[in-house]
Amino acid sequence: MTGGAHDDEAFRRLVESYQERVLRLAASILGPRHRSAAEDVAQEVFLRVFRGLPQFRGDASIGTWIYRIAWTVAVTAREQLGRTERQTALDEAMHVHSGDDPMATAIDSARRRAILEAMEELPHLYRSVLHLHYWLGEDVAGIAALLGAPAGTVKSYLHRGRERLKTLLKEKGTRW
Numbered sequence: 674m675t676g677g678a679h680d681d682e683a684f685r686r687l688v689e690s691y692q693e694r695v696l697r698l699a700a701s702i703l704g705p706r707h708r709s710a711a712e713d714v715a716q717e718v719f720l721r722v723f724r725g726l727p728q729f730r731g732d733a734s735i736g737t738w739i740y741r742i743a744w745t746v747a748v749t750a751r752e753q754l755g756r757t758e759r760q761t762a763l764d765e766a767m768h769v770h771s772g773d774d775p776m777a778t779a780i781d782s783a784r785r786r787a788i789l790e791a792m793e794e795l796p797h798l799y800r801s802v803l804h805l806h807y808w809l810g811e812d813v814a815g816i817a818a819l820l821g822a823p824a825g826t827v828k829s830y831l832h833r834g835r836e837r838l839k840t841l842l843k844e845k846g847t848r849w
Contacts, residue, residue, distance in 0.1 A: 684726075688719050691736065695719070695743045697811065698819045701804040702747035702797055707754060714750050718743045737821035744820065748797055787847040791838055799834030806831055 695718050699711035721742050729738060792800050805811040805819065813831070817824045 684723060691739050694819055695739065697805065697809055698740060698743050699747040701801040701809065702751050703754065704793070705808065710750055710754060714743070714747045717746050721746070733821065736818060740819050740821050751797060784847060787842060787845055791841040791845065794841055795834060795837055798830060799837055802827060802830045803834045803838065
């Protein structure tokens with residue numbers, strides 16, 4: 674991009690095309706309770722894309738290049754966030770209505786908390802693909818596009834992530 678209104682418009686369209694997927698990828702890496710941090714990551718990604726466009730060689734598709742930047746920025750942000758309390762918007766979204774059986778509510782709440790804690794212990798890659806697939810409803814092809822990986826590799830990541838999650842839950846005495 675050499676500058677000017679035409680380039681600004683082209684960049685605006687690029688952002689519009691990729692912003693939702695970049696945000697979803699960042700949210701999957703950072704976790705559901707870090708929505709504002711995921712938005713910050715997305716802004717940082719597009720700032721880097723804007724600055725890096727003149728050097729973009731086209732060795733990969735523009736989408737793959739953007740997702741790789743997003744992955745790197747989000748993983749770095751995740752490492753900086755560290756571990757804090759695990760009360761999340763996801764937990765609230767999954768909350769059982771107060772009119773339900775109190776014992777069932779307590780059991781469901783404990784199970785959700787155990788799953789969220791186990792998810793936090795997974796490697797970034799497995800946590801991200803599981804979150805994208807099960808919580809955000811992304812299909813294998815969509816995850817493959819986000820990660821710039823073949824669909825078969827994504828299926829493998831999903832399988833390995835589920836197996837690790839099951840193992841962690843079993844170690845904690847929680848039913849999958």
